[in-house]
């Protein structure tokens with residue numbers, strides 16, 4: 001497969017932007033693939049090669065690339081203006097759609113990214129409780145701002161994050177309610193536990209039975225807030241996200257990715273008495289020029305309305321089919337590996353397993369994964385380039401399921 005144009009653009013980009021990419025996970029050697037277009041589940045690169053996409057922009061594209069309903073909603077809005085800096089009915093519609101679906105979302109504030117959503121959710125939790133600390137999960141990711149990128153165990157120095165900031169962030173192991181309990185016993189200055197209900201930035205790690213329910217109980221008893229970071233799981237596992245899927249309602253949640261219909265978006269949502277502390281209703285400041293952008297809102301509303309319960313069922317069924325065919329190939333070739341999957345998210349971890357938390361995930365064999373990644377790329381399948389990311393299916397993958405199973409089969413045999 002010829003990827004000459006991508007190589008050339010990568011050299012050019014490296015001279016123009018650090019590492020040649022606009023976000024670090026996109027970089028891989030010898031060159032990332034420069035994408036020129038996407039339609040349905042297929043992307044095409046600058047050399048004209050087509051790939052079945054399992055990265056799907058890291059989660060937003062549950063309806064595939066350029067879904068007609070989304071495109072037409074966006075075109076219609078573009079002709080009427082793209083940003084006003086004043087309220088519009090478009091944003092009210094998106095907020096109403098979110099609120100209707102997401103159990104904890106009595107009120108919603110729109111922002112522009114998942115990073116913004118978690119940053120403001122944490123500020124809100126601190127404003128509400130008057131406490132300073134935050135508990136997160138090892139291997140959990142909540143965007144790239146200081147407070148949640150760092151933790152006291154990492155002792156940052158020279159990376160631009162203040163030791164003082166990091167000292168308020170405590171990372172515990174996912175799937176251990178005992179860890180949450182013990183940090184809360186030792187420390188009475190914790191404002192919130194923030195967690196992805198399913199770890200989605202350490203591959204895929206689903207919760208053990210009753211784990212989320214127990215964390216909910218513990219945080220309630222301690223009088224601190226539980227924040228679900230549903231930037232990936234929101235509108236992915238079901239219309240109401242992981243909180244509906246698992247039946248556990250947090251105090252606040254953050255969303256992003258799918259809710260923008262392919263445009264930059266984020267939201268924080270939660271119980272009314274907490275949300276009312278946000279400015280201008282309350283004293284916790286929060287603002288953004290592009291927040292509630294009408295184009296994003298039109299795209300997001302169209303996407304959420306398109307995702308009926310039948311579509312979720314279809315999507316999740318497709319995903320289990322693919323996952324069981326991958327598991328069969330691993331077994332047939334005697335490759336020690338674990339496939340973790342939930343809904344339309346899955347990841348293959350090479351090694352003995354099981355993978356129940358962030359430490360297990362980062363201990364898996366990344367070299368074998370890199371081999372699989374490169375082989376799949378040459379077979380015309382674009383996986384996310386890191387073992388600690390997620391393969392996502394969209395409603396448009398149906399016609400390519402056979403090709404995907406076959407490519408996994410062939411390439412797992414090759415690396416066995």
Ligand SMILES: *Cc1c(COP(=O)(O)O)cnc(C)c1O
Nearest residue numbers: 113114115141142143231232256
């Ligand atoms: C992607 C992601 C974020 C950050 O969202 P951006 O829109 O990239 O800022 C936050 N939390 C989780 C769980 C994510 O997967």
